[in-house]
Amino acid sequence: MISVQNVHKSFGDLEVLKGVSLDVPNGEVVSVIGGSGSGKSTLLYCINAIESINSGRILVDDVDVHSKSTNKDKLRQKLGMVFQQFNAFPHMSVLENAALAPRIVKKMSREEAIEIAKKELEHVGLGDKFDVYPTRMSGGQQQRLAIARALAMKPDFMLLDEVTSALDPELVGEVLDTLRLLAEEGMTMICVTHEMGFARDVSDRVAYFHQGVIAEIGDAKQVIGDPQNPLTQKFLSKVL
Amino acid sequence: MNSLFTPLSWSDTGYILTGVWNTVTISVVAIVIGTLLGILVGFLRAESNRFVNVLLGGILDVFRSVPLIIQLILFSTFVGAIGHPLGPFVAGSIVLSIYTMAFMTEVFRGGFEGVSQSLQTAARSLGMTYWQTVYHIRFPIGLRAVLPSWLGVALSVIKDSALVSVIGYMELLRTSEQLISRTQQPLMILIGVGLFYFIISYPLSYYGRRLERKMAL
Numbered sequence: 001m002i003s004v005q006n007v008h009k010s011f012g013d014l015e016v017l018k019g020v021s022l023d024v025p026n027g028e029v030v031s032v033i034g035g036s037g038s039g040k041s042t043l044l045y046c047i048n049a050i051e052s053i054n055s056g057r058i059l060v061d062d063v064d065v066h067s068k069s070t071n072k073d074k075l076r077q078k079l080g081m082v083f084q085q086f087n088a089f090p091h092m093s094v095l096e097n098a099a100l101a102p103r104i105v106k107k108m109s110r111e112e113a114i115e116i117a118k119k120e121l122e123h124v125g126l127g128d129k130f131d132v133y134p135t136r137m138s139g140g141q142q143q144r145l146a147i148a149r150a151l152a153m154k155p156d157f158m159l160l161d162e163v164t165s166a167l168d169p170e171l172v173g174e175v176l177d178t179l180r181l182l183a184e185e186g187m188t189m190i191c192v193t194h195e196m197g198f199a200r201d202v203s204d205r206v207a208y209f210h211q212g213v214i215a216e217i218g219d220a221k222q223v224i225g226d227p228q229n230p231l232t233q234k235f236l237s238k239v240l
Numbered sequence: 241m242n243s244l245f246t247p248l249s250w251s252d253t254g255y256i257l258t259g260v261w262n263t264v265t266i267s268v269v270a271i272v273i274g275t276l277l278g279i280l281v282g283f284l285r286a287e288s289n290r291f292v293n294v295l296l297g298g299i300l301d302v303f304r305s306v307p308l309i310i311q312l313i314l315f316s317t318f319v320g321a322i323g324h325p326l327g328p329f330v331a332g333s334i335v336l337s338i339y340t341m342a343f344m345t346e347v348f349r350g351g352f353e354g355v356s357q358s359l360q361t362a363a364r365s366l367g368m369t370y371w372q373t374v375y376h377i378r379f380p381i382g383l384r385a386v387l388p389s390w391l392g393v394a395l396s397v398i399k400d401s402a403l404v405s406v407i408g409y410m411e412l413l414r415t416s417e418q419l420i421s422r423t424q425q426p427l428m429i430l431i432g433v434g435l436f437y438f439i440i441s442y443p444l445s446y447y448g449r450r451l452e453r454k455m456a457l
Contacts, residue, residue, distance in 0.1 A: 048365055077367035087362035091380050091455075100376060101366035146362070153366055 001025050002047060002157060002190070007056035009039075009046055016042045018212035019056070024190060026156070029183045031199035031220065032192045034209030035235065040192045043209075044159045047190070048079050061156070077105060080150030084162040086142035088134030088149075094121065095130040098149045105153070113152075120148040124178050140171030144178050151182075158182065160191040176202075196240055200224040208232045248423045259415030260436055266329065266411060267398045267440075270336035274397065275390070277337070278344025279383075283374075285345060286352035303342035309403045311335050316407040332404035340397050347389045351382035384455045391448040398441050412436055 002024040009017040016039040024030050032040045045051040047058055049065050049072040058065040065075060089097050098117035102108045108116070121127060124144040134142050143163055150158065160179065164172045176198050183189060183202050193199055199206050199220060206223040208216040208231070216229040227233045281300075285293055303311070316331045326334070355378045363373040405414035416433040420426045 050361055050365065073364075073367050073369050076365055079365070081362075081365040083358060083362060083365075085356075085358050087356075087359050089359070089363075089377060089381075091384060101363075101368060104372055104376065105367040149366065 001059075001061060002188070003057075003059040004043070004047065005057040005059070007043070007046060007058060008054045009042055009051065010054055016212055017046070017053075020212070020214055021056075022207060022214065022217070024157075024188060026188050027186050028205065029187075029189045029191065029203040031203040031206045032190060032209055033194070033196065033199055033206060033235070034215075038209040039212040040209040041161050044081070044161050044190060044192055048076060048081050048159055073105075077153055078156045079159055080153060080155030080157065081159045082143070082146045082150055082161065082163045084165050086134070086139060086146050086166070088137075088142045088145055090133070090135055093131050093133055094126060094137070094145055097134065097145055098152045101149070102152050116152050116154075117148070120151045121145070123151065123181075124148045125174070138171060139167045140174045143167065143171075143175045147175075147178055147182075156188065158187055158189045160189060160193070162192050162194065164193070164195060194239070196224055196236070208235065210235070245424050246422060248419065248425055248429065252419060255415055255419070256412075256432075256436075259410060259412040260440070262329075262410055263398070263401055263412040263437075264440060266332055266336060266404060266409065267401045269333045270340045270397050270401065271394045273333075273337040274340025274344050275394075277341040279348050281341065281345040282348025282350075283352055285349040300342045300345055303339055304346075308335070308339055308400055309406055311339060312403060312407050328404070328407050328409035331407055332401075332409045336397065336401060336404060339400070340393065343393045344390070347386050347393060348382070350389070351386035352378060354385055355381045387448065387452045387455065391445065391452075394448075395441050395445060398444070399437065402437075 002022075004020055004022040007017050007020045008015065020039070020043060022030070022043075032043065034040050042051060046053050047060070047065065049070075053066050060075060060078060063070060063075060065072075089100070092100065095114065095117055098121055099110075099113040102116050103110060103113035106113075118127075118130065121130065124147050126141060126144055126148060129137065129141065134145060137145070146163075163179070164175050167175065172195070176195060179189070179191065179198070180202050191199070191203065201220075203220045205217060206220045207214050208223060208227070208229070210231050216223060216227060216232045218228075223232065224236065227236055281296065285296055288296070312332065312335050315335045316326070316328075319326050319331065359381075360373050360377060363377045364370075368376070401411060402413040405411055405417070412433055416429050420429050423429070
């Protein structure tokens with residue numbers, strides 16, 4: 001379970017998170033929507049300890065993420081993350097991309113790491129691309145590689161930061177289908193997204209971020225279909 | 241015909257080849273040491289705060305701005321004056337290596353700084369440590385990116401090694417100068433020596449470019 005408790009986060013004078021609390025139990029998919037600069041991506045970075053926090057607490061399976069005694073490298077093995085930029089390692093083949101972290105972080109043998117990498121690449125539909133270099137693939141394929149690479153670490157949670165925002169429109173579908181598959185398999189996920197259809201259909205709950213606070217959170221179909229907060233209504237009327 | 245001057249003969253080949261060998265030796269030493277130190281200091285510069293960088297940058301600028309020939313003479317005279325004279329090869333290797341390092345540092349710094357932050361964040365998000373990220377992501381990507389600039393510096397070091405002759409190292413240029421004063425055939429000898437520099441540099445240039453194509457990202 002991921003538990004975000006009254007988290008505040010500032011970049012200099014700019015307060016980006018102004019007391020955010022969110023509990024995500026295992027198996028749940030939560031989509032985070034909201035305008036740009038509302039702090040939704042920052043929240044993911046804080047959960048993964050890429051960014052520090054100013055106050056509050058974030059617990060991942062009861063481990064305090066930002067405590068000094070927490071080994072953050074070890075913690076991140078539990079938290080798979082996929083970014084808006086695909087971030088494929090350009091000097092490695094697709095297979096090496098996915099096998100690297102299991103091999104050097106989890107200290108698996110090369111054979112073991114490659115086996116897991118192959119399995120996860122097939123999982124996301126890249127079974128025929130093992131030896132290809134990522135720069136020769138489409139954005140959608142690169143993003144699916146990023147998902148497979150994260151999955152190869154066998155994470156308990158997936159944090160997805162606008163993973164379809166940098167894609168050409170015709171490639172969005174294949175990545176969303178992959179995420180839908182993960183959701184069906186019971187992966188716990190927090191998805192920052194601008195895909196309202198995906199948020200409504202795939203997630204259990206939707207949180208609407210507005211200026212650093214969660215303005216509304218609830219059942220996905222209800223928040224998207226029948227928002228209660230006027231701010232949410234205004235936002236959705238602009239994006240839908 | 242004045243007997244002081246004797247024409248170039250086949251028996252001079254061994255002498256010239258010694259010069260070729262010495263040029264290759266000191267160039268390889270300077271390129272290898274200069275590259276290794278350049279990677280180290282370049283990485284340091286890419287990672288350091290402003291203060292360290294201004295300091296390091298200032299020191300390196302001295303080595304990059306003062307003509308190599310002056311550095312060679314100053315260093316060689318200085319170590320002699322303080323009572324630890326070094327042979328021309330050792331003194332020349334030290335000065336040429338540091339000179340090379342000063343240029344290589346900037347080459348590698350640019351390479352390391354060019355590796356995108358988000359790529360490194362992605363690596364860290366997989367649980368990789370800082371040093372694992374440096375070793376598996378930043379170094380290989382940064383080093384590949386600067387291969388063409390590295391090649392340029394390495395080629396110029398081979399040519400600059402000719403200056404080590406001023407402190408008495410018997411490299412290609414100095415052997416040729418001595419042959420010229422003996423034979424009085426400067427044109428032919430200089431053309432020959434130029435050809436030798438080309439023969440030494442060309443393989444590096446050729447394989448460098450091939451490697452570059454092979455490693456293109």
